[in-house]
Amino acid sequence: MTLQTISNYLQMAGSxxxxxxxxxxxxxxxxxxxxxxxxxxxxxxxxxxxxLFLEVGVNVNVIGNVYTLAEVLLxxxxxxxxxxxxxxxxxxxxxxxxxxVIYFGILIFFSDHFFSLVRFGRDFVMIFFSLLYFYxxxxxxxxxxxxxxxxxxxxxxxxxxxxxxxxxxxMRDYIVYTLHNDFAGFLTYRNFFKFGFCxxxxxxxxxxxxxxxxxxxxx
Amino acid sequence: MEPTISEFxxxxxxxxSGMLVLALAIVFFVLFYQxxxxxxxxxxxxxxxxxxxxxxxxxxxxxxxxxxxxxxxLHDSIGAMLxxxxxxxxxxxxKEAQIAPHVExxxxxxxxxxxxxxxISRDLMPSTLEKFGLSFALKExxxxxxxxxxxxxxxxQEGAPVPVDKSKEVMIFRxxxxxxxxxxxxxxxxxILLSMNxxxxxxxxxxxxxxxxxxxxxQSKGLGLFNMENRARIIQAALxxxxxxxxxxxxxxxxxxAS
Numbered sequence: 001m002t003l004q005t006i007s008n009y010l011q012m013a014g015s016x017x018x019x020x021x022x023x024x025x026x027x028x029x030x031x032x033x034x035x036x037x038x039x040x041x042x043x044x045x046x047x048x049x050x051x052l053f054l055e056v057g058v059n060v061n062v063i064g065n066v067y068t069l070a071e072v073l074l075x076x077x078x079x080x081x082x083x084x085x086x087x088x089x090x091x092x093x094x095x096x097x098x099x100x101v102i103y104f105g106i107l108i109f110f111s112d113h114f115f116s117l118v119r120f121g122r123d124f125v126m127i128f129f130s131l132l133y134f135y136x137x138x139x140x141x142x143x144x145x146x147x148x149x150x151x152x153x154x155x156x157x158x159x160x161x162x163x164x165x166x167x168x169x170x171m172r173d174y175i176v177y178t179l180h181n182d183f184a185g186f187l188t189y190r191n192f193f194k195f196g197f198c199x200x201x202x203x204x205x206x207x208x209x210x211x212x213x214x215x216x217x218x219x
Numbered sequence: 220m221e222p223t224i225s226e227f228x229x230x231x232x233x234x235x236s237g238m239l240v241l242a243l244a245i246v247f248f249v250l251f252y253q254x255x256x257x258x259x260x261x262x263x264x265x266x267x268x269x270x271x272x273x274x275x276x277x278x279x280x281x282x283x284x285x286x287x288x289x290x291x292x293l294h295d296s297i298g299a300m301l302x303x304x305x306x307x308x309x310x311x312x313x314k315e316a317q318i319a320p321h322v323e324x325x326x327x328x329x330x331x332x333x334x335x336x337x338x339i340s341r342d343l344m345p346s347t348l349e350k351f352g353l354s355f356a357l358k359e360x361x362x363x364x365x366x367x368x369x370x371x372x373x374x375x376q377e378g379a380p381v382p383v384d385k386s387k388e389v390m391i392f393r394x395x396x397x398x399x400x401x402x403x404x405x406x407x408x409x410x411i412l413l414s415m416n417x418x419x420x421x422x423x424x425x426x427x428x429x430x431x432x433x434x435x436x437x438q439s440k441g442l443g444l445f446n447m448e449n450r451a452r453i454i455q456a457a458l459x460x461x462x463x464x465x466x467x468x469x470x471x472x473x474x475x476x477a478s
Contacts, residue, residue, distance in 0.1 A: 127242075131245070134245060134249045137249060137253070138249060138252060138253065138256075141253060141256055141257065141260075142253070143257060146249070146250055146253055147250070152249075156246045159242045159245060159246065160239065160242045160243070160246070163238040163239055163241065163242035164235060164238060164239050164242070166235075166238055167231060167234040167235045167238060168231070168235070171231065175227075178221065178227075179224060179227070182224055185228075186231070
């Protein structure tokens with residue numbers, strides 16, 4: 001078993017852990033945690049489909065492309081539902097809408113670089129969402145400990161993960177066409193990173209579970 | 220010239236590390252900024268609270284000094300003048316025996332007025348508090364209220380009294396006075412107990428067997444309770460009032476004593 005295969009299973013395991021962590025007391029969870037749960041289910045199911053496609057020798061790129069679009073929309077809904085500010089929600093919604101337009105624009109007009117550009121755009125948009133949320137937090141200035149706040153961890157995970165994959169997304173086409181087989185190494189790095197991302201989201205989900213169990217201590 | 224794989228990997232690693240460091244820096248910035256802003260906010264609130272406390276203290280101190288001045292004027296000026304009028308009336312009666320029955324009524328009214336002036340003067344600033352200290356003043360207060368109201372008021376003291384700052388004494392005296400006034404006015408109690416314990420801090424417990432009240436409800440609208448709490452806060456004392464309808468009222472005042 002290669003390191004890439006291990007990393008692939010690990011990222012699926014990360015998604016599975018996240019799904020499991022979101023399930024208990026599902027009805028009582030905050031909407032944004034439910035969105036994270038749906039995101040994890042989508043991530044896990046598309047990863048499994050990808051494995052299945054690889055087994056039967058079908059091109060898996062289309063799954064990755066669908067996943068990229070769905071990821072932006074689901075994480076945008078996490079941000080929209082996590083705040084009470086209608087203005088913040090509108091900005092996030094607008095950016096997500098803009099991304100969808102650009103996504104299809106690239107698909108139609110720049111299909112040669114579609115793979116790389118839509119992923120770079122996703123990472124960029126996600127970093128922007130995260131920076132916007134941090135700005136929102138600073139403006140709102142919550143009085144509790146930020147480290148006990150679920151959405152702080154979600155946001156920290158988003159900014160860290162998508163910052164880590166931004167360069168990879170941007171260079172993806174170059175890596176695939178120039179480095180050929182060595183692309184696997186970079187993909188392995190991303191998979192490990194995704195596993196870490198899922199673990200931090202799981203921690204946020206666990207905090208949410210604790211706050212559901214004991215509402216007085218929740219944030 | 221195309222970079223080699225190792226060169227590309229190095230560039231990739233540097234660029235990605237740069238992004239990660241930037242992301243980490245942003246996360247830490249938000250964490251520290253929030254802590255700093257909250258600390259600033261807290262400091263601001265503390266300053267505001269200290270300022271309000273000082274304003275309150277100044278207002279209460281000026282109130283006390285005004286009371287002292289009025290009490291002094293009543294006692295030394297009006298009281299003395301009324302006494303002089305009474306002596307003058309007695310002299311007049313001795314000289315003009317036939318007007319004695321008419322003057323008797325006036326003398327009676329005058330005596331009542333002199334008593335009232337003395338009582339008001341004493342309520343405004345009890346001389347016992349200034350001359351003999353808190354324990355004596357509170358004991359005297361119990362006796363006076365018992366005489367005036369007919370309620371059974373008991374006073375108990377444990378431990379050896381220690382000197383208390385004069386301004387603190389006045390605040391404590393006013394808190395107890397407020398309790399007595401409220402209790403006699405509203406509670407319909409027939410028994411009030413005031414106990415003082417001097418070790419190691421001064422604990423004063425006042426309880427009555429009256430009809431009691433809902434503390435939470437009265438805390439928001441009762442000026443008496445508000446005044447008691449403000450005075451307690453100014454002298455850094457803890458005031459705890461327990462009461463329930465039909466269960467009487469119990470106030471516990473704990474005053475830290477300077478070692």
